[in-house]
Every structure is written in structure tokens, then in C-alpha cells.
Amino acid sequence: MKNRGIFVVKTHIKKKLYFLNAILAFFLVALWFFIWFFSQTVFLNPPTPPTNVILSWTDNSNNEDGFIAQRSTDLSFTSPTTVCDVDANVLTCSGGLLSSLLSSTVYYFRVQAYVNSPTGPIYSAWSDIASVTTPSLPICTIGEIGACSYSGSAETLGVGVCVAGTRNCIDDGAGSGVWGTCSGEVTPSAEICDNYDNNCDGQIDNGLGTLSCGVGACSNTFPVCLGGVDQICTPLSPSIEQCIDGVDNDCNGLTDCLDLLSCSANSACVTQICGDGILQIGEQCDDGNLIDDDGCSSCVVDNGYTCNSAVPNVCSPLSFCGDGT
Secondary structure, X not given: OHHHHHHHHHHHHHHHHHHHHHHHHHHHHHHHHHHHHHOOOEEEOOOEOOOEOOEEEOXXXXXXXXXXXXXXOOOOOOOOEEEEEEEOOOOEEOOHHHOOOOOOOEXXXXXXXXXXXXXXXXXXXXXXXXXXXXXXXXXXXXOOEEEOOOOOOHHHOOOOOOEOOEEEEEEOOOOOEEEOOOEOOEOOOOOOOOOOOOOOOXXXXXXXXXXXXXXXXXXXXXXXXXXOEEOOOOOOOOOOOOOOOOOOOOOOOOOHHHOHHHHOOOHHHOOOOOOOOOOOOOOOOOOOOOOOOOOEEOOEEOOOEEEOOOOOOOEEEOOOOOOOO
16 A cells, blocks of 8 residues: 555656646747747947947847857858857847958848757747948058059169159048059159259269260360250360361361461472472472573572572573673
8 A cells, every 4th residue: 555655656746747848848849939930130230440340139039048149251151150149138249259350341140049958059040131341441541641662663763863652541431541542653764954863873964975066176075964954065266277287277177288278388288399390389499390500400599590580480690790791
């Protein structure tokens, strides 16, 4: 009788446990459906510049144990990242994996509720997907002036007129600074006469050549450029033709005896032909022959003779008093 009573008590407890398990299973299934049905909305607050996102959602249930939020850079959540796992009634998360996001990137987010059970968490379906595009990072301070890269040869940068351009940091319309267009760059160019090193080789107005002008002793050579000013070549002043120095002194293009106008009377330029009947410089007489002892021998007046100025010269013996003539 005693043993039977114990059996009856055990059987009663066993039946009661079956009943409680059935109620718990029903409750868990109902809870899962309830969470799935009422916890479907997720909201994204505008991102906090530059790369932080604050995630928030609406909780339409009252029996969840927590929420899980995930992010992904593709809509299919191929490789999602869990950004937060928060307790019940916590409807927002930020910081951590929601900070330091890449700029100018589209991120997708979803939220899932769960309830704990003896066999592990039971999850609801995922919420609708929300997305946000992070803004561009400010890359400069508005009003700042920055240098641009130099497109010329590296060895010419900073030499002569060669400089890199500059650019201004301007407002992109959203309060962030972005670099504007580069301007003011100067790269090597052909050298000109301007007192600057245009080809950036370290020398000013070099390689422009020279100017030449004038002839003979008047010849002159000038640099094309001097002190940044284009030059005009001015010939030197002429002088009297010397006829014997090998120089065109009077700068008429004729040198020494070739300059008949200036040197025809110069003895150095006279060609003496004795016997031609023409009295030239260096001849005492020229009777038109080369006969000696006729009063004019080898164009020299013989002793005792005198020659007149006729052409050719006529030479006669000198007259002496008492010679009977």
C-alpha cells in the first residue's frame, strides 16, 4: 500500500512535467512568431561625419531577450559582420564596428530579435534591409592652399622659373573640404631673352647665340641678349686704309692694294715695269726701252744726262760751258 502511494505520486509528477513542457514549447513557437511579426523595422539615423553610423530600430514586441544587428557591403550579406548584440529593449547601437567605416561606401544593415531557450537562442526572421552611404572624408581644410604634383622633370623643379602649381581647398557643398583645380604650374620652355631661366637649366638667357655685323676692321660681334634685352649689332668705326697691314681699315670690303681708291698712289701698291715708257714711283726715268748708256739705263738717269717729263722720257747729255755746244 505504501509502495503504491509512491507510484501514484511519481506518475502524477511525470504527467505534470509533460504538461509544462507542452506549454513551454507552445510558448516558444508563439514567441518566435510574435518576434518575427512585430520586429521587422530598422532605421538608420543619418551618419555622423565622417565615417560613423548610428543604427536604431523599432521594437514592436515585449518579450525578446536581445537583438543582433549585422552590416554588409553587399545586398546579399554574403560575408556579414555582426556590429552589435544588445539586450532586450535596447533599440540602438553605435561605436565599435559602426565607427571608422570606409568613406564613400554603401553599407547595408539588418536586425534580428532572439529569445533564449533551454536548447539555445531562437531567432526571428531578419528585418527589412536598410542602407546608408558614408560621406566622403574631408581631405583638406576649407581655405587651405596646397601644392600640386609637378609634371615636369624632377631635376627642373625649383630651378629657374619652374614651379609646381597650387590648389585651393574648397567647400564640396556639404561642408567638407575638397581640393580644387591645380593652377600656376610652370615647366621648362624654350629660352627667350627676358632675364629668366626659361628652360630651367640653372642659367639665364643662355644659348641664344650672337649677332655679327660690319666688315674688315669694323666687324663686331654682340650677344643676341644682354640683361634680358634683345641687342642690336653696331659695326665699329672705320679708319684710314693703311695699304700694307693686311686689314680692310676703311671697311669698304677691299684690303690694302685692292682698294685702288685709297692705295693707288702708295708705293707699296705700284707695280714697276721699267722700259714701258711710264714713269712710276721708284723710277728716275723711263725712256721706253731697256738700252743702257742712252741716258736712262735700267730706269736710272745716267751720269751727265738729264731727262725731261715727256712720256716716255727723253734724256739728253748735260751741257757744259766750253763744250762747244
